[in-house]
Amino acid sequence: MEAQGEYQRLEDFEEDSPPGEEELLVHVTEGLQDSWHHIKNLDNFFTKIYHFHQKNGFTCMMLSDIFELVQFLFVVTFTTFLLCCVDYDVLFANRPLNHSHPGGVAPDRSKVTLPDAVLPAPQCAQRIQASGWIIFLLVMAAVFWLYRLVKVLCSLLSYWEIRTFYIKALNIPSEGLCNYSWQEVQERLILLQRQQQMCVHKKELTELDIYHRILRFKNYTVAMINKSLLPVHFRLPLLGSVVFLTQxxxxxxxxxxFWGPGSLFQNKWSLRPQCKRAGARRELARRLARAMVLLGLANLLLCPCVLVWQLLYAFFSYAEVIKREPGSLGARRWSLYGRHYLRHFNELNHELQARLSRGYKPATKYMNSFTSPLLTVLAKNIGFFAGSILAVLIVLTVYDEDVLTVQHILTAITLLGLVVTLARSFIPDEHTVWCPEQLLQRVLAHVHYMPDHWQGNASRSETRSEMAQLFQYKAVFILEELLSPILTPLILIFALPTRALDIVDFFRNFTVEVVGVGDICSFAQLDVRNHGNPQWLSAGQTEASVYQQAENGKTELSLMHFAITNPRWQPPPQSELFLSQLKEKVQQDAATAPPAQCILAEGPLGASLLSDDSAAAPEGLLASVLARPILSASGLVARDRHFAQPCSTASAAASVLASLASPLPGRARGPPADSPGCHSDRLLPEERSCRW
Incomplete structure (x- = not known):
């Protein structure tokens, strides 16, 4: 793909020098100058402040890191013990020999105990030394554990410094950290910058600056997923179209x-100079493709070690859960690809998690609305046969507990119970009636994105299959992670190098240098003129070509989300114009329409948008707009005209769009006192008396 743009440098009126120096000075109060006068990496600094808040402070972070080390050590030692230090012939009563007693003579008893099956220490050590493969894996594990130990010790020092900064600079005590939201911490950071000139390279610190530094690389990844640049879509025989993106x-x-040796970034905040020159694109692409192949070969060499660890970790993590709750494998989770596809630009992890958590139940209901008649018939009959045998075994066990001593009887009961549970999960509730279109609209109200061809096709199996790529079974997630050590090298060697030139062009064309912040993804600027979608904007508001515009209105939705989440933020002039015109348009259309609460209460999204866990959330604005988009002049294209409400759809968004001009907290949840009543299950009895 030929270059269609050039690397840009943006001058920020608030900033007077670039962050390219190796050391960035930070000034705090006089008592802290010895500890906080010198910050080398503001990206890491703000990221650590954010993680410290999200992970609930020093104690929780310290214990998490320590237990991670202990957990790794336990998995390695316990696995080695099971492989080399247990006599399974004795454990399975095939040979009554007791290794733990002198002379190897077992005591006179009929039952075998666990100590009887444990080999003596010398014999255990001899079996370990006799296996070169086990010794190799133990050496690799020891090296990795020591590396992690050093890293944890360094992290603990960093955690303590951030704790000190919270207490002395931000005046937030450790025991009260959970009482402060991230927005409050962010406000204190901005205030500290104004009072103490915390960063000498910037007079004013804005919310967008903090987000840019924390999410610098994440915004690039989200943009590449949005532009379908990364090779994560594959078409396989029998399976059809699949998406593969693992940790x-x-x-x-x-x-x-981003951060490896030879990466496109020379440091945390700046691209390599050759990445910014169009003349060096092909040479840089060749080097990048070569690095991809070499990294793929390295992954191929490490594949056995990584695969063994993945298998062991999955077994120890999920075996007990599967035995206790066999249906847990049938539960769903947002896939890693789905989390990137649905993520806004400049959306922090906790904001994304909160939004997807609100969409979890609607998404589950939508996926459960699809049933297979063939699977239902098979499940009913398999469940009948397995349940019948299980019932007989249980009755025999109740009648005489000696039945449990029969070989493999417990195994049979466990497996039959698992089969019955799995069979029941494929049998739908006969008394439940689903409306896929309305359920998909409920999902859209929270996740904010869906392909255009889903409109009006919510009941089609193709739509469900594509939704399953975003909202996958936990069993599929586990299987993908287990296959990752095998498939990742193949993708790096064969699929990714073909995209090297496109990736190089992407970083040059979609990178801007903001003085005082560094090189960032231009989509993260939330600039509707350069990256807006014409379907979402009035004529003349955007100059973006098809290559430059974000797909699915991501620029506009990200702008709305960020403006609501950070009400004190001042957007760029063109973005502010877009928001102002959007508010003006819906307020004009809402003048003759019923209150937004009534529309939402009657609509398919009423329960979702007016529930206690979502009504007061900032996403209520986006949910309202997506639930009933306004006219095309404002840029929001209707998603589901078949279920359109019998009144102006703009009024649904009018009241919530007003939140752009006022803080969200303290907003009334119900309709105004002088508004007509609305019929809704969530309204009070006296409010149900009238229906419009």
Whole structure:
């Protein structure tokens, strides 16, 4: 793909010098100058402040890191013990020999105890030494554990420094950290900058500056997913279209592009100079493709070690849960690809998690609305046969507990119970009636994004299959992570190098240098003129070509989300114009329409938007707009005309859009006192008396 744009440098009126120096000075109160006068990396500094808040302070972070080390040590030692220090012939009563007694003579008893099956220490050590493969894995595990130990010790020192900063600079005590929201912490950071000139390279600190530094690399990844640049979509025989993005593949992509040796970034805040020159694009693409292949080969060499660890960790993590709750594998979770596809630009982890958590139940109901008649028939009959045998075994056990001593009887009961539970999960509730269109609208109210071809096709199996790529079974997630050590090297070697030139062009064309902040993804500027979608904007508001515009209105939705989440933030002029015109348009259309609460209460999204866990959330604005988009002049295209309400759809968004001009907390949840009543299950009895 030929270059369609050039690297840009943006001058910020608030900033007077670039952050390219190796050391950034931070000034705090006089008593802290010895500890906080010198910050080398503001990205790490703000990221640590954010993680310290989200992970609930020093004690929780310290214990998490320590237990992570202990957990790794336990998995390695316990697995080695099971492989080399247990005599399974004795454990399974095939050979009555007791290794734990002198002379190897077992005491005179009929039952075998656990100590009887444990090999003596010398024999255990001999079996370990006799296996070169086990010794190799133990050495690799020891090296990795020591590396993690050093990293944890350094992290603990960093945690303590951040704790000191919270207490002395932000005046937030450790025991009261949970009482402060991130917005309150952020306000104190901004205030500290104004009072103490905390960063000498910037006079004013804005909310967007903090988000840019915390999410610098994340915004690039979200943009590449939005532009379908990364090779995560594959078409396989029998399976059709699949999406594959795992933690291992994501880690390797970040290593290649952001922070690894030879990556496109020369430090945390600046691209390499050659990445900014169009003439060097092909040479840089060749080097990047070569690095991808080499990294893929390295992953291939480490595949056995990583695969063994993945298998062991999955077994110890999920075996007990599967035995206790077999249906847990049938539960769903937002896939890693889904979390990137649905993420706004400049959206922090806790904001994304809160939004997806609100959409979890509607998404589950939508996916459960699809049933397979064939699977239902098979499940009923399999459940009948397995349940019948299980019932007989249980009755025999109740009649005489000696039945439990029969070989493999407990195994049979456990497996039959698992089969019955799984079979029941495929049998739908006969008394439940679903409306896929309305359920998908409820999902959209919280996740904010869906492909255009889903409109009016919510009941089609193709739509469900694509939704399953975003909202996958936990069993699929586990399987993907287990296959990741095998498939990730293949993707790095064969699929990713073909995108090297496109990736190089992307970083040059969609990177801007903001003085005082560094190189950031231009989409993160929330600039509707350069990256807006014409379907979402009035004529003349955007100059973006198809290549430059974000897909699915992500720029506009991200702008709305950020403006609501940070009401004190001053958007760029063009973005502010977009928000002002949006508010003006819906307020004009709402003048002759019923209150927004009535529309939402009667609509398919009423329960979702007016429930206690979502009515007061900032996403109520986006949910309202997406539930009933306003006219095309404002840029919001109707998603579901079949279920349109019999009144002006703009009024649904009018009252919540007003929150752009006023703080969200303290907002009334119900309709105004002088508004007509609305029929809703969530209204008080006296409010149900009238229906419009």
């Amino acid at each position: 291992g593949l994501k880690y390797n992509l970040e290593l290649l592009l």
